[in-house]
Amino acid sequence: MNDFLYRGVLQPYQVRVSYGVTTGVVRDAVLAHATDPVASHLLARALTAGVLASPLLGEDEWFTMRWNYEGDLQSIVLDVDEHARIRGFIAPKLLMEHVESEESLYGGGGKVSVTKSTSVKVLNSGTTEAALLDVVEDLAHFFSYSDQIETAMVAMVGFNPDPNDPVSLCQGLMIQALPDCDLELFDALRRGLNSAEVRRLLSVPPEVDNHFEHVFKAMLQSIPEAVFDLRLSVAGEPQFRCRCSLERICDVVAVLPDAELEEMIESDKFLSVDCRFCSRQYRLTPDQLRTILQTKRSISA
Structure with missing residues (x-):
């Protein structure tokens, strides 16, 4: 099953929704970064939350999201564009041997930017406290507090024991209150979103085309005499895709001082540069470094 992302509105309640399956995105990220199970779970939830937020973007826009915590989990950083193409990394990527408890994982707090x-x-930016100590809930809190749009999210992740195919399923759901939404009703939907039945449905693969209807109807059980009128459209096919390239890596290397570039050229060794977002390694030859230095000097001349 390919990853997908739907966007839409629960019409009677004026609630924006996005629902997506991100199994492939998470699998590609976990394999690229070789994260351990704890780091994989956290990165999976952050990537899914980022994909769910992508329908909020317009043409040629993207979010850069950063979680910083005070515990063993230091940071998660990701970029996502309006087509749900996403990249990201977690630091450190090996957490199992350090984490003793949830408290040690997150520490005393953190921030979401x-x-x-x-x-x-840059169109806008903001930062809030990561008071809930959960990557998905902290991002929802950001939108609720910084953007003043009541938001709730849930993301469920399942793993396989196979290191070559580590992710069995990852899917999630986001709801946001539109301007005419009754906020008391939204709180009821938020409770429904976090119900055991919704989480159960998000923990199993969609086996029928209308699986999402069962998810939303389970959420609406928190509202007496609920009316199900959901209008969805395809919002994109989520992909783990990095924007790095040899050209961009060369631009980064060109920022180094001339003397440092000259020293690397004279050593006649390759320069290895890793992209943090996708772990791809670039190896620049002395000739490539020489071209970078010559181009840099010709521009500044």
Whole structure:
């Protein structure tokens, strides 16, 4: 089953929704970064939350999201665009041997920062306290507090014992209150979103085309005489895709001082540069470094 993302509105209640399956995205990220089970679980939840938020973006826009905590989990960083193409990393990527408890994982607190950008400028940015000590709930809190849009999210992750196919399922659901939404009703939907039945449905693979209807109807059970009127459209096919390239890596290397570049050229050794977002390794030859230095000097001349 391919990953997918739907967006829509629960019409009677004026609630924006996004629902997605991100199994492939998470699998590709876990394999790329070789994360251990604890780090994989956290990265999976953050990536799924990022995908669920992508329908909030317009054309040529993307979010850069950063979670920073005070415990053994130091940070998670990701970028996601309007097509649900996402990349990200977690630090450290090996957590099992360090974490003794949930308290030691997150420490005493942290912060969540989100920046919305285009290819030419930063549109807006904000930071909130990561008071809930959960990557998904802390991002929902960010949108509720910083953007003043009541938001709730849930993401469920399942793993296989196979190191070559480590992710069995990952899917999630986000709801947001539109301007005419009754906030008391939204709180009821939030409780429904976190119900045992919704979590159970998100923990099993969609076996029928209308699986999402069962998920939303389970959420609506928290509302007496609920009316099910859900209008969905395809919002994209989530992909773990990095924007790194040899050209961009060369631009980064060009920032190094001339003397440092000259020393690397004279050593006649390869320069290895790893992309943090996808763990791809670039190896620059002395000739490539020489070209970078010559280009840099010609521009500054």
